[in-house]
Amino acid sequence: MGYLFAAYAVFWGLTFAYVFTIASRQKRLENEIEALSRAVKREET
Amino acid sequence: MSFLNKVLAIVGKDVVAELRTKEMFSSMLVFALLVIVIFSFSFELRVENVAQVAPGILWVTFVFASTLELNRSLAMEMENGCLDGLFLAPMDRSAIYFGKMLGNLIFISAIEALMLPIFSVLFDLNLILPSLLLTIFLGTIGFAAVGTLLSAIAVNTRAREVMLPVLLFPIILPVVISATKVTGGILDGVPLADWAHWLRFLVAFDIIFLAVSYMTFDFVVQG
Amino acid sequence: MSKSLRIEDVLNWLSGLSMMVALYLVFVYAPTEATMGHVQRIFYFHVSSAWVGFFAFLVTLVGGIAYLRGGNRDWDTVALSSVEIGLTFTAMAVITGSIWAKATWNAWWPWQQEPRLVLVSILLLLYLAYLMLRAFVEGEERKARFAAVYGIVAFVSVPFTFMSVRWWQRLHPVVFEREGTHLAPAMLATFLFCLVAFTILYFTLLLHRSRLGRLADQAEGLKERLRTGEGG
Numbered sequence: 001m002g003y004l005f006a007a008y009a010v011f012w013g014l015t016f017a018y019v020f021t022i023a024s025r026q027k028r029l030e031n032e033i034e035a036l037s038r039a040v041k042r043e044e045t
Numbered sequence: 046m047s048f049l050n051k052v053l054a055i056v057g058k059d060v061v062a063e064l065r066t067k068e069m070f071s072s073m074l075v076f077a078l079l080v081i082v083i084f085s086f087s088f089e090l091r092v093e094n095v096a097q098v099a100p101g102i103l104w105v106t107f108v109f110a111s112t113l114e115l116n117r118s119l120a121m122e123m124e125n126g127c128l129d130g131l132f133l134a135p136m137d138r139s140a141i142y143f144g145k146m147l148g149n150l151i152f153i154s155a156i157e158a159l160m161l162p163i164f165s166v167l168f169d170l171n172l173i174l175p176s177l178l179l180t181i182f183l184g185t186i187g188f189a190a191v192g193t194l195l196s197a198i199a200v201n202t203r204a205r206e207v208m209l210p211v212l213l214f215p216i217i218l219p220v221v222i223s224a225t226k227v228t229g230g231i232l233d234g235v236p237l238a239d240w241a242h243w244l245r246f247l248v249a250f251d252i253i254f255l256a257v258s259y260m261t262f263d264f265v266v267q268g
Numbered sequence: 269m270s271k272s273l274r275i276e277d278v279l280n281w282l283s284g285l286s287m288m289v290a291l292y293l294v295f296v297y298a299p300t301e302a303t304m305g306h307v308q309r310i311f312y313f314h315v316s317s318a319w320v321g322f323f324a325f326l327v328t329l330v331g332g333i334a335y336l337r338g339g340n341r342d343w344d345t346v347a348l349s350s351v352e353i354g355l356t357f358t359a360m361a362v363i364t365g366s367i368w369a370k371a372t373w374n375a376w377w378p379w380q381q382e383p384r385l386v387l388v389s390i391l392l393l394l395y396l397a398y399l400m401l402r403a404f405v406e407g408e409e410r411k412a413r414f415a416a417v418y419g420i421v422a423f424v425s426v427p428f429t430f431m432s433v434r435w436w437q438r439l440h441p442v443v444f445e446r447e448g449t450h451l452a453p454a455m456l457a458t459f460l461f462c463l464v465a466f467t468i469l470y471f472t473l474l475l476h477r478s479r480l481g482r483l484a485d486q487a488e489g490l491k492e493r494l495r496t497g498e499g500g
């Protein structure tokens with residue numbers, strides 16, 4: 001029973017960890033793109 | 046020049062370069078002796094029957110020796126800027142693949158031919174058997190087929206000496222497994238019928254990886 | 269834009285819902301296995317993880333071939349995303365498999381009894397090498413090209429590895445066949461549902477991870493524009 005719990009804990013742990021890395025990387029890139037496009041706009045005007 | 050002539054020209058150039066310097070052969074001879082000494086100390090003192098560990102030692106040595114050879118083969122071209130010249134030459138890229146592959150095959154086979162008598166003497170086993178030679182040859186084709194493609198990739202990366210084994214080992218694992226099994230079978234005197242399926246397996250591996258490497262080599266060397 | 273957003277939302281909800289149903293089936297609906305007891309319930313998620321890993325690497329192969337034929341960067345993004353997801357799920361399959369082995373054979377790593385576990389861990393090594401290759405190559409275009417070639421060669425080697433590991437083990441008696449040929453109907457239904465749920469989850473993750481790849485490309489493009497703007 002302990003093994004069963006451990007196996008499913010590992011599964012969900014890894015799944016959420018992976019989803020979390022995707023989400024945080026997306027957020028970081030979105031911020032970066034926003035900053036960059038502001039900079040490009042400044043450059044062009 | 047016909048396709049075959051181009052392939053042979055590339056092979057010939059590598060062979061001549063080696064015959065002049067003899068770098069490869071002398072260093073490989075020392076390498077083989079070192080490997081055997083190291084394995085003897087790490088195994089033999091505890092193993093009563095050498096035939097049990099011989100297949101494993103043999104193939105681990107072959108894998109390491111092939112990796113060294115493959116690394117050297119393209120690194121040498123890279124250092125002298127020969128690789129760019131080779132790719133600029135007005136010829137089919139597949140001729141380069143088969144030329145380099147045959148060159149590697151010849152060199153690795155030569156190294157193995159050098160090592161077998163040493164192994165036979167030091168392990169006190171007769172390893173020069175026709176069936177064993179066939180197995181080694183089939184395994185070596187597999188190493189050379191994949192290794193030529195992957196060394197062309199690895200030579201263009203940072204830390205290329207490390208990159209080649211990392212890329213190569215997981216892919217040639219089936220060759221190592223099957224060749225070790227067959228070698229064990231031959232040394233134990235198991236009848237042919239019991240390991241014939243492993244030989245067919247090796248042949249299939251060789252054919253498929255020659256085809257795949259030939260088809261993808263173009264994409265590796267362009268640009 | 270709004271349409272692709274809607275597909276994302278639908279997939280998000282669908283995968284969440286199907287995973288919940290899968291959990292219900294595994295823990296409540298499926299009967300307890302007679303000889304192994306509750307531990308057998310690891311089977312459903314373990315095999316499904318391995319399946320997603322395998323399927324993801326197949327998608328990498330397809331993405332690699334498509335990239336080499338047409339040169340479309342999106343295919344490279346899909347291939348890379350699929351490797352990442354595949355590795356995550358292969359790692360899950362290896363860890364849950366090892367836990368199960370400990371419960372069944374009292375050994376974390378049963379080399380002899382369970383060649384499939386060895387096989388899955390070789391998959392893990394193969395595609396870790398893929399990621400390492402990408403990290404060590406300079407230039408986006410060349411990186412994509414090399415990775416595509418390696419993705420193809422790696423996947424072609426999988427059936428060979430599978431067969432050799434299988435045959436290698438055959439000299440030893442098969443102590444215990446894990447799946448057996450006769451799963452009870454309720455178990456089979458649970459298992460099949462888990463496969464479907466995991467596949468939906470895979471596509472959801474692939475969609476989000478590919479979007480991340482496109483964002484990275486976009487950021488790279490903007491940086492390039494800034495650099496040339498300053499230069500000119």
